[in-house]
Amino acid sequence: xxxxxxxxxxxxxxxxxxxxxxxxxxxxxxxxxxxxxxxxxxxxxxxxxxxxxxxxxxxxxxxxxxxxxxxxxxxxxxxxxxxxxxxxxxxxxxxxxxxxxxxxxxxxxxxxxxxxxxxxxxxxxxxxxxxxxxxxxxxxxxx
Amino acid sequence: xxxxxxxxxxxxxxxxxxxxxxxxxxxxxxxxxxxxxxxxxxxxxxxxxxxxxxxxxxxxxxxxxxxxxxxxxxxxxxxxxxxxxxxxxxxxxxxxxxxxxxxxxxxxxxxxxxxxxxxxxxxxxxxxxxxxxxxxxxxxxxxxxxxxxxxxxxxxxxxxxxxxxxxxxxxxxxxxxxxxxxxxxxxxxxxxxxxxxxxxxxxxxxxxxxxxxxxxxxxxxxxxxxxxxxxxxxxxxxxxxxxxxxxxxxxxxxxxxxxxxxxxxxxxxxxxxxxxxxxxxxxxxxxxxxxxxxxxxxxxxxxxxxxxxxxxxxxxxxxxxxxxxxxxxxxxxxxxxxxxxxxxxxxxxxxxxxxxxxxxxxxxxxxxxxxxxxxxxxxxxxxxxxxxxxxxxxxxxxxxx
Numbered sequence: 198x199x200x201x202x203x204x205x206x207x208x209x210x211x212x213x214x215x216x217x218x219x220x221x222x223x224x225x226x227x228x229x230x231x232x233x234x235x236x237x238x239x240x241x242x243x244x245x246x247x248x249x250x251x252x253x254x255x256x257x258x259x260x261x262x263x264x265x266x267x268x269x270x271x272x273x274x275x276x277x278x279x280x281x282x283x284x285x286x287x288x289x290x291x292x293x294x295x296x297x298x299x300x301x302x303x304x305x306x307x308x309x310x311x312x313x314x315x316x317x318x319x320x321x322x323x324x325x326x327x328x329x330x331x332x333x334x335x336x337x338x339x340x
Numbered sequence: 341x342x343x344x345x346x347x348x349x350x351x352x353x354x355x356x357x358x359x360x361x362x363x364x365x366x367x368x369x370x371x372x373x374x375x376x377x378x379x380x381x382x383x384x385x386x387x388x389x390x391x392x393x394x395x396x397x398x399x400x401x402x403x404x405x406x407x408x409x410x411x412x413x414x415x416x417x418x419x420x421x422x423x424x425x426x427x428x429x430x431x432x433x434x435x436x437x438x439x440x441x442x443x444x445x446x447x448x449x450x451x452x453x454x455x456x457x458x459x460x461x462x463x464x465x466x467x468x469x470x471x472x473x474x475x476x477x478x479x480x481x482x483x484x485x486x487x488x489x490x491x492x493x494x495x496x497x498x499x500x501x502x503x504x505x506x507x508x509x510x511x512x513x514x515x516x517x518x519x520x521x522x523x524x525x526x527x528x529x530x531x532x533x534x535x536x537x538x539x540x541x542x543x544x545x546x547x548x549x550x551x552x553x554x555x556x557x558x559x560x561x562x563x564x565x566x567x568x569x570x571x572x573x574x575x576x577x578x579x580x581x582x583x584x585x586x587x588x589x590x591x592x593x594x595x596x597x598x599x600x601x602x603x604x605x606x607x608x609x610x611x612x613x614x615x616x617x618x619x620x621x622x623x624x625x626x627x628x629x630x631x632x633x634x635x636x637x638x639x640x641x642x643x644x645x646x647x648x649x650x651x652x653x654x655x656x657x658x659x660x661x662x663x664x665x666x667x668x669x670x671x672x673x674x675x676x677x678x679x680x681x682x683x684x685x686x687x688x689x690x691x692x693x694x695x696x697x698x699x700x701x702x703x704x705x706x707x708x709x710x711x712x713x714x715x716x717x718x719x720x721x722x723x724x725x726x727x728x729x730x731x732x733x734x735x736x737x738x739x740x741x
Contacts, residue, residue, distance in 0.1 A: 240504045240542055249499075249506045249540060251447035258447055267696075280600025284633070284693035291740045292472040294363050295407060296457060296465040297419035297438060298497070 226338035261302040262323035369401030369736035377724040378717035387521035470738035476703040479624040481643035491516040525559040551590040583615035618680035619646035645682040648712035682710025705732040
């Protein structure tokens with residue numbers, strides 16, 4: 198297929214760099230632009246996702262929307278904002294689940310799904326790739 | 341590894357909230373002890389351990405548990421957890437560890453009724469879920485002070501946020517009957533009132549807890565009653581060491597700091613049993629560093645008994661026949677008091693998160709027993725040396741799904 202090894206190499210490097218860019222893209226915490234919330238601190242956001250905080254600063258109840266285990270956005274979000282690996286996060290939730298104290302937030306498979314739920318519920322908060330943010334969403338926490 | 345496959349399949353099922361959710365956890369482990377005249381166990385409620393019963397024992401740490409949670413309404417939920425592990429009688433018949441109904445009055449206040457755990461120590465509510473902590477097992481010097489894991493009654497949990505601080509207060513009023521190995525009488529705890537307060541600020545967790553209960557263990561009553569025939573001094577000894585509805589008071593202070601790439605954890609505990617179980621003060625400090633999937637750690641733990649001996653009955657003035665009998669009683673009493681743990685352990689180990697939802701841990705413990713104590717060891721055999729040192733090697737695989 199690749200007659201010219203140089204083109205093949207350039208393509209490969211290009212593809213790899215794209216892949217690299219996607220994996221390391223900035224994940225931001227977002228709410229619907231209809232939400233009154235404008236900004237949240239790192240620990241407020243993390244506490245909401247870890248179930249330690251159930252309300253938004255305006256007193257309304259927070260509805261965190263997670264991404265499923267194994268998704269790049271999830272690993273990036275918890276790695277960057279909570280310094281937790283996938284295993285640490287799993288251990289954290291095992292501690293909550295096996296004491297009957299709660300269940301992890303609802304999880305969706307993609308950022309697109311997360312966006313859909315955010316638009317449907319002004320109390321919802323999620324995290325998505327920055328490149329997917331448009332005027333319907335508001336970034337409340339960026340790296 | 342088939343367990344990983346199961347984990348991977350069920351993980352995605354959390355996307356659709358349903359009324360019921362099933363979770364499971366388990367540990368497969370082997371422990372070797374250098375001391376062959378006594379057994380190392382994870383809890384005083386186990387009958388066999390590593391050392392005397394078996395040189396390498398899978399019975400100390402291995403267990404499997406399953407849990408069904410039901411979310412009946414947004415406020416009302418129920419949980420049943422069943423565990424199969426080495427029971428007091430050496431069998432592995434599964435038992436109901438917890439079964440309770442929870443009502444969530446507000447997002448921050450809930451009440452549970454049924455069989456619950458007591459959040460005395462930082463890891464006491466998940467001490468059987470190895471995946472939730474860095475070590476092979478929580479330091480036994482501290483965690484053996486309160487070996488009862490499940491109690492029946494009611495508890496509440498109230499959480500409040502102040503800025504970046506989360507404060508959770510838990511309280512309970514419970515009771516428990518726990519069967520002991522070797523046909524010894526059950527440990528019966530009544531009017532057990534517990535209060536604990538956990539404060540979390542960013543990577544810092546701080547917990548204080550207090551427990552007050554009445555504990556009855558009648559297994560030594562026959563023996564201690566014999567002291568009554570020796571007049572007021574004998575009666576005083578019997579009263580001091582029996583455990584007939586004796587007040588047990590426990591205080592615990594614990595803290596952990598875990599910013600992600602490393603952690604330090606320390607807990608201090610004091611328990612006073614007012615009986616042959618004595619009085620103990622214990623603490624540990626542990627630190628670890630996460631390098632990719634590896635978490636090497638080191639722990640130092642110390643437990644000291646207020647006393648491991650008693651002068652017993654005064655022999656002078658007793659008729660020779662009675663004096664010999666009294667000396668025998670004194671010796672037996674002191675053997676019982678030697679079982680009050682007094683020891684220190686230095687542990688080094690590592691946790692390896694080698695696959696999704698599965699870890700492998702290896703740990704080496706070097707324990708020095710107090711001069712007059714069996715430490716936390718059980719099944720003491722003739723020829724066992726008080727004050728000896730014990731080396732343990734443990735390897736476990738923990739999983740959750």
